[in-house]
Amino acid sequence: MFEIQPMNADTYRQQTRRSTVIIALIFLALAMFLSTAAVALFGEPGGDNLRFNVGGVFVAVLVMAALMRKVFWTQAWMAPAVYNWQLKRSLMSVTNVMHHVTSAVEAGDPIAVKVLRFYHLGLNQMHELDGNSSDHSQLIREMDQHKARMQALGIDTQQTRLDPAWLEALKRTSR
Numbered sequence: 001m002f003e004i005q006p007m008n009a010d011t012y013r014q015q016t017r018r019s020t021v022i023i024a025l026i027f028l029a030l031a032m033f034l035s036t037a038a039v040a041l042f043g044e045p046g047g048d049n050l051r052f053n054v055g056g057v058f059v060a061v062l063v064m065a066a067l068m069r070k071v072f073w074t075q076a077w078m079a080p081a082v083y084n085w086q087l088k089r090s091l092m093s094v095t096n097v098m099h100h101v102t103s104a105v106e107a108g109d110p111i112a113v114k115v116l117r118f119y120h121l122g123l124n125q126m127h128e129l130d131g132n133s134s135d136h137s138q139l140i141r142e143m144d145q146h147k148a149r150m151q152a153l154g155i156d157t158q159q160t161r162l163d164p165a166w167l168e169a170l171k172r173t174s175r
Contacts, residue, residue: 002090004121004160005083009128015080022077023064031060087126090162094119100170105146109173111166113150117159120146 035056043049072078094101094115101119104112120143127136150157 001164002086002162004087004118004125007080007083007125007129009131012080012084012129013131015077016084019078019081023068023072026067027060027064030063031057034060034063084126084129087122087129091119091122091126093164093167094122094162097167097170100173104170104173108153109170110153110155111169113146113153113155114159115162115166115170116146117150117155117157118162121160122162 033056035053038052038056038059039049043052073082098119101112101115105116120139124136124139124143127133127139147157
């Protein structure tokens with residue numbers, strides 16, 4: 001289950017820039033070290049060592065993937081980036097079943113109404129965090145219309161949680 005957390009967009013962008021720089025520097029150092037080590041161990045003096053350099057970079061990519069999953073993912077300095085990844089993943093899971101959601105909303109299904117409200121709130125936060133205001137006015141208009149519909153149905157408009165079971169239920173009911 002994912003829950004939208006309040007977050008300051010400026011602080012978020014500052015922290016994710018910092019974590020991006022940290023990851024990039026670690027990758028750069030690792031790639032340089034592994035490429036140099038591969039050439040020193042297996043290369044030929046004055047020969048074509050491109051394959052060892054590329055191999056070192058490839059191994060660095062694999063090591064970085066493992067470090068990201070096993071070490072960095074749980075670090076406090078990665079928390080904003082991890083949160084954004086989880087937010088986007090949750091929004092994508094709704095997007096993948098949006099045809100079910102919209103048809104169920106039109107039919108008055110309370111679960112679909114909650115899912116669509118979560119989607120609107122999450123998309124709004126994602127746009128704020130990423131500094132993307134291109135379609136913001138259209139989204140706000142849709143959010144306000146949907147919020148009014150929820151209030152008329154007596155459904156709580158603070159839908160900051162996404163329960164994966166809701167998406168499964170929507171898929172099953174529309175079959």
